[in-house]
Each structure stands twice: as C-alpha cells, then as structure tokens.
Amino acid sequence: MPAERMPPTPEADDLFALTREIAQKELAPRAAPAEEAGEFPREIFRLLGRSGLLGLPYPEEHGGGGQPYEVYLQVLEEIAAVWASVAVGVSVHTLACYPLAVYGTDEQRKRLPELLGGELLGGYALSEAHAGSDAGALSTRAVLEEDGTAYRVTGTKTWITHGGEADFYTLFARTSDEGTRGISCFLVEGRMPGLTFGPPERKMGLTGSTTAQLHFDDARVAAQWRIGEEGQGFPIALSALDSGRLGIAACAVGLAQGALDHAVSYAARREQFGRPIIANQGLAFMLADMAAAVESARATYLEAARRRDRGLPFSRQASIAKLVATDTAMRVTTDAVQVLGGYGYTRDFPVERYMREAKVMQIFEGTNQIQRMVIGRHLARTAALQDAT
Incomplete structure (x- = not known):
C-alpha cells in the first residue's frame, strides 16, 4: 500500500x-x-x-x-x-x-x-578521485586573473551526477593552499570552453542517471559568479550537504516503500498450498518488519526536516536520517527479493532493480561510515559541553 x-x-x-x-x-x-x-x-x-x-x-x-x-x-x-x-x-x-x-x-x-523554472538542470561538483569523503583535500584549482575579472579553473571532478547532462554546476575549487579555508564556490555553465566530460560510469544501479567526470582545462569563470567570499566554499559545501543528506534519505525511504509495495502485492496474489503466501506467518512477519523499518525511517527524516523548517540545528539529525534510511533501503529491498523468491532475482520484476539501486544510497552524500563519524563527533561535543557546565 x-x-x-x-x-x-x-x-x-x-x-x-x-x-x-x-x-x-x-x-x-x-x-x-x-x-x-x-x-x-x-x-x-x-x-x-x-x-x-x-x-x-x-x-x-x-x-x-x-x-x-x-x-x-x-x-x-x-x-x-x-x-x-x-x-x-x-x-x-x-x-x-x-x-x-x-x-x-x-x-x-x-x-x-x-x-x-524547469528548463535547466543542475549538478554539484565537489568530489574528486582522492577527495570523496575527505572533501577538504580537493585539488581542482581556481586562479584569479591579474585584472580580477575571472578565475581560471583546472582540475578533474569525479562521480558527478548529471555530468555532461547538466546546464549548470555548483563547483568547489581551491583558491589558496590554506586547507579547508582555501576552497571557494562558483556557479559555472554546463557548456563552456575548457570544460569536457568523461564517459558515463558503468554502474550497478541508477543506470538512468548519468554519472561522469568533469575535466576543467583552464576554463574561464567570471569572478561575478563566485558564490560567497573566497575561502568560504567548505562551510558552504557542508551546509548544503546537510540538506542534501535529507534528500537522499527521502529517496531511500521511497525506494524501500516501492519495494515493500511490490512485495506485499506479490505475496497477496501468489498462492502456495492453497492459500496466499502472505498468510504464512514466517512471510507475514518478514513483511511486518519491512513495513516497520520503512515507517521508522520516514519518521526519522521528517523529524530532521521539521527541525530544519523551524530554523533549529539539524546536522546530527540529517546524518542519522541518511544513515537509518539508506541502511533500511538496503535491507528492505533485499528482503523484497527474498519474498518474490526466484522471480525476485529476475528483471521481470522491479525489486531486483530496487536492490541494486539501494546500495549506492549508502555511499553517496557521505558514506554511512562518515555519517557515523559525524554523529559521534556531535555526541562528543555535547558531552564536553555538559562536563564544562
């Protein structure tokens, strides 16, 4: 349902x-x-x-x-x-x-x-080959021209959703060597001199979503399209990712809900030993656990979203939502394949695709291991503040 x-x-x-x-x-x-x-x-x-x-x-x-x-x-x-x-x-x-x-x-x-407005589509160019989870280690560089009117950008971005398809990208590039304080944010055109694209990645799932490298070779970006101050890019990226993690949490819950719907429908129609297989307690309990997990994950991301809507801190809650929702999607889609048995392993039913798509949810917008680190750091800071008072 x-x-x-x-x-x-x-x-x-x-x-x-x-x-x-x-x-x-x-x-x-x-x-x-x-x-x-x-x-x-x-x-x-x-x-x-x-x-x-x-x-x-x-x-x-x-x-x-x-x-x-x-x-x-x-x-x-x-x-x-x-x-x-x-x-x-x-x-x-x-x-x-x-x-x-x-x-x-x-x-x-x-x-x-x-x-x-609907005619343009965007991409988010942060990750690099050696700067995925460690976004502060990115090396793509933007050098300001002597007259201050533009930056020259050189470097490669990897794992970019809509790579080669987007009309614009939000780009993060290094403007100084001051670690995370040396990163700046830019809005760049999807088709511009000096920007080329790698072939689409050959992925396990989400094959309808193009993922590709962006290669910047002395690409000229007008200084007026730097977003924020020089060196402000890293906190901008982190702030954006808090909200982005909620987006992925919602996607993961939707994916799990879709898998649950197909599993329940199949179990209600499929008969063995003269009755629908959903009447068997072992299978009914599995479906019940799947439903409980989906609704729990939904409640988690909605709680984080409501905090965001009220202007309250929500970074920890966003990481929890992303962690819980994506782990739930992996588990629920796997169980959906099990409910369908051999049919679930074929491409004649969508649960096989859902299972493949669920895996990447645990990886992008910060791996679930990174989410655990974020949550742990929040807990440590809270404990330190309590001890100080």
Whole structure:
C-alpha cells in the first residue's frame, strides 16, 4: 500500500496527489525501459520542472514553490517509490541550487528563477578521485586573473551526477593552499570552453542517471559568479550537504516503500498450498518488519526536516536520517527479493532493480561510515559541553 501522508496544509495535499499522479502515469511506464537501456530521461526533468517540482523548497519570489522541507522531501519520496534515478536527480538539482539561494548576493539570485523554472538542470561538483569523503583535500584549482575579472579553473571532478547532462554546476575549487579555508564556490555553465566530460560510469544501479567526470582545462569563470567570499566554499559545501543528506534519505525511504509495495502485492496474489503466501506467518512477519523499518525511517527524516523548517540545528539529525534510511533501503529491498523468491532475482520484476539501486544510497552524500563519524563527533561535543557546565 502507498505511504500514508499527513500534509500540513491543503496545498501540500494537492501537491502529494499531483506527484503521485505524475509518478504513476508518466514515470512508472518509462522507468524500467530507460534503466535497462541506460538512457538519461531529460524530458522527465522538464516535465517535473513545468509541474513546479524542481524548486519546491525555495522562495516563490525566486521562482520556487515556497514549500517547507517536510513537504518537499515527501514529494521526493513519492518519485523515488517509482523511479529512483529521477528522484536522486531532483535531489541533486535542489542541492546544486542551494549555495546560490542561501549564499548568493541579491544580484546573483536574480538568476534563480531561470534555474528553478524547469528548463535547466543542475549538478554539484565537489568530489574528486582522492577527495570523496575527505572533501577538504580537493585539488581542482581556481586562479584569479591579474585584472580580477575571472578565475581560471583546472582540475578533474569525479562521480558527478548529471555530468555532461547538466546546464549548470555548483563547483568547489581551491583558491589558496590554506586547507579547508582555501576552497571557494562558483556557479559555472554546463557548456563552456575548457570544460569536457568523461564517459558515463558503468554502474550497478541508477543506470538512468548519468554519472561522469568533469575535466576543467583552464576554463574561464567570471569572478561575478563566485558564490560567497573566497575561502568560504567548505562551510558552504557542508551546509548544503546537510540538506542534501535529507534528500537522499527521502529517496531511500521511497525506494524501500516501492519495494515493500511490490512485495506485499506479490505475496497477496501468489498462492502456495492453497492459500496466499502472505498468510504464512514466517512471510507475514518478514513483511511486518519491512513495513516497520520503512515507517521508522520516514519518521526519522521528517523529524530532521521539521527541525530544519523551524530554523533549529539539524546536522546530527540529517546524518542519522541518511544513515537509518539508506541502511533500511538496503535491507528492505533485499528482503523484497527474498519474498518474490526466484522471480525476485529476475528483471521481470522491479525489486531486483530496487536492490541494486539501494546500495549506492549508502555511499553517496557521505558514506554511512562518515555519517557515523559525524554523529559521534556531535555526541562528543555535547558531552564536553555538559562536563564544562
């Protein structure tokens, strides 16, 4: 059964209904063929943009939907329950817009309506081959020209979602050798002289989502498109990732919900020994555990989202949500394959794809080992403050 929602407003209720309708009518028929062929569904993102779903958590005056994160994440979950590649793409686009929306100048933010309007798609260029979990070790360099009008960018970014497909990227590059204090943030065009792309990565899952390297070879970026001050890039990146982790948590819960729905439907229809297999206690208990895990993970990300909406600290809660939700997705999708037995291992049923897609949820936006480190550090700081008082 689909997730039960408690929309905070009638507008949110309408938004959930619209998203579910689009997911069932437009996404569901295309998901399996596109994933099988490894085709990037660019027209789907345009459809979502024209429906107002690509800028939901941003202010209406900037072209966004003016929705709280609590609502945006549940929309994301509805999409992920049908097509995870698209949901991850929406999350990444939202992440790519965050630095401009939060740290950009009034003049820079005049471009937000264009980025949120639906025709353009964004990417987030932070990771490098030797600077994945350790983002502060990145080496892509941006050198300011003598006249101060532009930066020259050289280096390679890896594992970039929408690499080669995006219309713009939020780029993090080194402007000095001062460690994490030497990183700056830029908004760059998706097609610009000096920017080329590697071939798409050959991935286990999310094959409809293009992931590729970005190669910058003396690419010229106008100084007016530096976001924030020089050296402010690292805290901007961390702030953006707190919100991005909630996006991935919602995607993971949606993926788990989709797998649960298929498993319950199959178990209710499949008969063995003269009755539906869902009537067997061993299988019913497995499905019950799956349902409990999905609803618990949903509650975790919603709690973090509500803290964010209220302006409260939510970094620890975001890491907990990402950790719990993605581990849940891996476990629930694996159990869904088990419920379907041999059929679950074939590509004739979507749970096989869901299981492959769940794995990467534990890796990107900070591996789950990194999330445990973040949570542990928060606990240590809290304990130190308590001891000090």
